[in-house]
Amino acid sequence: xxxxxxxxxxxxxxxxxxxxxxxxxxxxxxxxxxxxxxxxxxxxxxxxxxxxxxxxxxxxxxxxxxxxxxxxxxxxxxxxxxxxxxxxxxxxxxxxxxxxxxxxxxxxxxxxxxxxxxxxxxxxxxxxxxxxxxxxxxxxxxxxxxxxxxxxxxxxxxxxxxxxxxxxxxxxxxxxxxxxxxxxxxxxxxxxxxxxxxxxxxxxxxxxxxxxxxxxxxxxxxxxxxxxxxxxxxxxxxxxxxxxxxxxxxxxxxxxxxxxxxxxxxxxxxxxxxxxxxxxxxxxxxxxxxxxxxxxxxxxxxxxxxxxxxxxxxxxxxxxxxxxxxxxxxxxxxxxxxxxxxxxxxxxxxxxxxxxxxxxxxxxxxxxxxxxxxxxxxxxxxxxxxxxxxxxxxxxxxxxxxxxxxxxxxxxxxxxxxxxxxxxxxxxxxxxxxxxxxxxxxxxxxxxxxxxxxxxxxxxxxxxxxxxxxxxxxxxxxxxxxxxxxxxxxxxxxxxxxxxxxxxxxxxxxxxxxxxxxxxxxxxxxxxxxxxxxxxxxxxxxxxxxxxxxxxxxxxxxxxxxxxxxxxxxxxxxxxxxxxxxxxxxxxxxx
Numbered sequence: 001x002x003x004x005x006x007x008x009x010x011x012x013x014x015x016x017x018x019x020x021x022x023x024x025x026x027x028x029x030x031x032x033x034x035x036x037x038x039x040x041x042x043x044x045x046x047x048x049x050x051x052x053x054x055x056x057x058x059x060x061x062x063x064x065x066x067x068x069x070x071x072x073x074x075x076x077x078x079x080x081x082x083x084x085x086x087x088x089x090x091x092x093x094x095x096x097x098x099x100x101x102x103x104x105x106x107x108x109x110x111x112x113x114x115x116x117x118x119x120x121x122x123x124x125x126x127x128x129x130x131x132x133x134x135x136x137x138x139x140x141x142x143x144x145x146x147x148x149x150x151x152x153x154x155x156x157x158x159x160x161x162x163x164x165x166x167x168x169x170x171x172x173x174x175x176x177x178x179x180x181x182x183x184x185x186x187x188x189x190x191x192x193x194x195x196x197x198x199x200x201x202x203x204x205x206x207x208x209x210x211x212x213x214x215x216x217x218x219x220x221x222x223x224x225x226x227x228x229x230x231x232x233x234x235x236x237x238x239x240x241x242x243x244x245x246x247x248x249x250x251x252x253x254x255x256x257x258x259x260x261x262x263x264x265x266x267x268x269x270x271x272x273x274x275x276x277x278x279x280x281x282x283x284x285x286x287x288x289x290x291x292x293x294x295x296x297x298x299x300x301x302x303x304x305x306x307x308x309x310x311x312x313x314x315x316x317x318x319x320x321x322x323x324x325x326x327x328x329x330x331x332x333x334x335x336x337x338x339x340x341x342x343x344x345x346x347x348x349x350x351x352x353x354x355x356x357x358x359x360x361x362x363x364x365x366x367x368x369x370x371x372x373x374x375x376x377x378x379x380x381x382x383x384x385x386x387x388x389x390x391x392x393x394x395x396x397x398x399x400x401x402x403x404x405x406x407x408x409x410x411x412x413x414x415x416x417x418x419x420x421x422x423x424x425x426x427x428x429x430x431x432x433x434x435x436x437x438x439x440x441x442x443x444x445x446x447x448x449x450x451x452x453x454x455x456x457x458x459x460x461x462x463x464x465x466x467x468x469x470x471x472x473x474x475x476x477x478x479x480x481x482x483x484x485x486x487x488x489x490x491x492x493x494x495x496x497x498x499x500x501x502x503x504x505x506x507x508x509x510x511x512x513x514x515x516x517x518x519x520x521x522x523x524x525x526x527x528x529x530x531x532x533x534x535x536x537x538x539x540x541x542x543x544x545x546x547x548x549x550x551x552x553x554x555x556x557x558x559x560x561x562x563x564x565x566x567x568x569x570x571x572x573x574x575x576x577x578x579x580x581x582x583x584x585x586x587x588x589x590x591x
Contacts, residue, residue, distance in 0.1 A: 024138070024139075024140055024141035025065060025066040025140055025141060026064070026065045026066070026140065026141055026142050026143060026144070026336070026339045026340050027065060027066050027067075027134060027140040027142070028061070028062060028066070028143065028336075029068050029070050029127045029128075029130060029145050029146065029147070030049065030053050030070070030127075030146040031070035031123055031127060032050070033070075033119065033123055034046070034049060034120045034123050034124055034127075034148050034149075035049065035050060035120075035148075036114075036117075036119060036120050037114065037116055037117045037148065037149055038114060038116070039112040039114065042112055043289070043290065043323040044112075044149065044150070044162040044321075044323070045323075047325060048148060048319075048325065048328060049146050049147070051325040051326075051328070052319070052329050053146055054329070055330070056332065056333060061333060061336040061340070065144075065336070068131065068140075069130070070123060070127040071123075071126040071127060071129070071130045072119075072122045072123055072126045073122045073123075073125035073126035073129060073170065074122075074126075075087055075091075077125065077129060077170060077174065078122065078125060080169075080170050080174055080177065081156065081165075081169035081170045081172075081173050081200055082154075082156050082166070082170075083157045085157060086156070089104075090117075090118050090121065090164060090165075091118055093113060093115065093118040094115050094116070094118060096115070101113045101114060101115070101117075108160060109159075109161060110160065110161050110162060111159045111161075117149075118164075120148065120149060120164075121149055121164035121165050122165070124148055124149055124150075124151070124164075124165070124167055125165050125167045125171075127145050128145040128147055128167045128170070128171045128316070128318050129170065129171050129174055131143040131144075131171075131316055132171040132174065132175055132179075132277070133174070133179060135314050135315075135316050136175055136275060136314065137179070141313055141314075141339075142308065142313055142314060142316065142317075142339045143315075143316050143317070144316075144332070144339065145167075145316065146319055146332070147167060147318060147319050148319065149162060149163060149164050150162055151163045151164070151165055151166040151167035151168055151169070151170075151196070151279075151318075151320070152166060152168060152188055152192075152195075152196055152197050152279045152320050153166075153192070153194070153195055153196050153222065154166040154196045155195070155196045155199055155200075156200065158196075160195075161192065161221065161222060162321070163196065166196045166197060166200060167318055168188075168194075168197055168277050168279050168318055169196065169197050169201070171277060171316070172184050172186060172200075172207060176207075181275050182206065182274050183206055183207075183208070183271060183272060183273045183275075184207050184208070184273055184274065184275045184276075184277060185207075185208045185210065185268055185271060185275070185276045185277070185310065186201070186207060186208070186210065186276075186277050186278075187210050187211075187264065187276065187278045187303075187307065188209070188211040188279035188281070188320070189211075189278070189279070189280065189281065189284060189295075189300075190279055190281020190282075190283060190284065190320045190321045190322075191213060191214050191281060191284040191288070191290070191291035191293055191321065192213055192214070192221050192222065192283065192291075192321065193211055193213040193215070193222060193224070193226070193227035193243070194211050194213070194279055194320075195222050195224060195226060195227065197211075198226065198231070198241055198243075199226070201237075201240075201241070202233060202234040202237065202241065203233070203234035203235065203236060203237050204237055205233075205236065205237040205240045207240065208242070208268070208271045208273065209240065209241050210244075210263075210264050210267075210268075211227075211242070211243050211244070212244045212284075213227060213243070213244070213245065214246050214291065214293065215228065215243075215245035215246055215247055216246075216247060216248075217247055227243055228245050229243045229244065229245045229362045229363040229366055230366050231243055232366055232367060232370065238370055239369075239370025239371060240370075242263065242264070242267065242363060243363065244259045244263060244360060244363050245359060245362075245363075246355075246356065246359055247355060247359055248355040248358075249353050249354075249355035249356065250292055250293055250294060251284075251293050251294065251295075251356055252293060252294030252295055252296070252299070253294070253295055253296055253298065253299035253348070253350065254349075254353070254356075255352045255353065255356035256284075256295055256299055257299065257302060257303070257347070257352075257589070258352040258356060258357070258360060259356070259360055260303055260306055261306075262360055262364070263363055265560070266371070266373035267367070267371045267373055267374065268310055269310070269373065269560075270371055270372060273310055273311045274311055274312075274314070275311050275314045275316070276307050276311050276314065276316070277316050277318065278304075278307065278315065278317040278318065279320045280317045280318060280319055280320055280332070280335065281319075281321035281322055282300070282319075282322030282327055282328040282331040282332065283321040283322045283323055285297075285300070285324065285327040285330075285331050286327060287324040287326065287327045288322060288323055288324045290321075290323055291321075295331075296347070297331050297333065297334035297345070298334065298344060298345040298347050299347065300331045300334045300335050300338075301334040301335065301338045301344035301345060302338075302344045302347065304334075304335045304338035305338045305344045306559070308339065308522065308523075308559070309557070313522070313523070313538055315339065317332075319332070341520050341521040342521055343512035343514075343521050347589060350589050490562075490563075490570060490571035490572050490573040491570045491571070491573070492573065492574065493572075493574055494565050494567075494568045494570070494572050496553040496554055496567050496568065496572075497554065497565075497574055497576055497577065499528075499529050499553060499554060500528045500529065500576065500580075501529055501530075501531075502579075503531070503580060503583055504531055507583065508583055508586075508587060509526060509531075509558075509580060509583040509587055510587055511584045511587040511588035512558075512587070512588070513526065513558065514533065515533055515534050515535035515540070515542050515543075516532055516533050516534060516542070517535070518535060518539075518540050518542060520535050520539055520540065522535065522538075523535055523536035523537075523538055523539050523557075523559055524558045524559070525543040525556060525557050525564075526555065526556050526558060527547075527550075527552045528552075528554045528555060528556055528580055529550075529552040529554065530550065533558075534546045543555055544566070553565050553566045553567040554566075554572065554577075556577075556584060558584060561581050561585055563577050563580075563581070
């Protein structure tokens with residue numbers, strides 16, 4: 001039979017564009033009825049979801065995804081994370097007069113209401129529930145819920161901070177109690193602390209809650225010490241509440257990626273979630289009038305891409321805050337691309353500022369007693385007498401904001417050993433959501449489309465004695481035990497490392513390569529013997545098939561930079577493979 005190679009290539013491209021490569025599709029849910037909740041001039045405007053949906057459509061993401069039917073959350077659904085009294089109070093909203101609505105909203109912090117508030121809120125919660133259920137049941141690979149009103153500030157029995165019901169908390173409880181999910185990771189990258197979500201799961205070790213938020217030593221909304229990095233969880237669940245509380249500087253891509261790679265990802269791999277839910281507030285984005293931070297769409301894409309390596313790719317993104325219409329639209333499009341398997345855009349040099357390093361170190365210090373993956377970090381920090389040395393440990397010198405501690409060795413063996421050797425201040429800002437008065441004052445002067453705060457001076461790279469740092473790192477590794485660095489303990493040596501070949505000229509590994517067989521960008525591995533690329537076992541298993549046909553055993557993940565040996569059925573860590581890991585990191589995160 002004659003095959004038309006052009007036709008086959010076209011079919012593969014069609015599968016990729018429709019999300020068909022790898023089997024399951026990415027889901028989207030949106031319902032314009034959620035725009036009924038409205039107060040003219042308020043930053044939490046219906047235009048937020050309208051603009052996001054228009055951007056997803058115009059950029060082709062809606063066409064590439066499976067749009068699922070929204071649904072209304074029932075009383076039983078809401079009461080998974082709320083009480084009956086509060087539900088009944090909200091359910092009566094459609095019957096109230098404007099005056100009654102005004103007084104009811106006044107009982108809460110930063111809340112407005114109209115006759116359609118309740119219907120919008122139950123549609124928001126129900127739509128996220130539907131998306132979560134379809135991902136958990138395997139009907140979808142992952143998904144995005146373009147919903148409002150947001151939810152992460154809402155507490156049991158209490159509206160707060162533009163939020164009526166806690167959408168993510170309800171979906172999490174449903175997954176745990178109804179769908180049989182054992183462990184859930186909640187990542188909240190909204191610029192404001194997710195106080196409601198934290199309190200809901202304070203004593204529940206089935207849920208790992210991770211929040212990156214502007215704190216300003218307690219001065220930023222919601223203005224509670226509960227957002228501090230010292231708050232680690234309730235009795236029996238210590239270590240399962242992780243706050244990276246930003247102070248003293250305006251943060252952006254470098255700082256968020258450093259927190260991801262130095263805190264979240266090591267702990268997440270150790271926790272091994274079955275599902276990842278993201279409270280995706282884009283008020284940490286460049287140009288937001290309330291957050292004044294500088295995370296770019298590329299930054300959100302990389303964070304989403306990293307999360308897709310967890311929980312067999314079961315990731316659900318739920319809209320929370322974000323008040324610059326352009327920023328939130330571009331940012332959500334970037335997340336959609338990452339979920340679909342598109343290669344995240346390259347980012348600029350990722351050197352976090354000193355204030356961020358201090359905040360990350362604070363979080364690690366409070367959690368190292370609970371997570372083995374963070375313990376060695378503290379051991380290494382104890383070796384570092386200066387802030388500049390700590391910076392290099394946290395960032396992997398000046399190359400990447402990679403997993404810490406990063407071992408950088410110039411003097412690597414030319415031939416592999418037969419057995420293992422020693423291993424190597426800010427002005428006071430208005431409190432979002434704050435009072436209704438503060439909103440009109442802070443937002444009135446801004447266009448939601450164009451509000452862009454002035455950029456701070458670019459931090460300068462920190463210089464120190466890198467060779468001395470390398471020796472300190474190796475010494476600390478020997479003293480602490482290399483296995484303490486990893487959530488899943490790797491082999492310190494395996495004989496199949498003798499098969500590994502040098503990187504072919506020009507000595508680079510493109511971290512954005514696609515599977516050579518099916519062209520997917522999801523879960524791509526590179527063979528360290530022949531340097532061919534193939535997708536992993538959760539996609540189409542082309543790298544496993546490559547191993548079976550060639551007996552090439554050692555492969556490098558371009559998603560999380562781990563190295564796997566098929567013959568040993570284990571992850572491997574050895575100084576000999578560091579050049580390959582560093583080359584992939586440099587390609588992915590920039591030099």
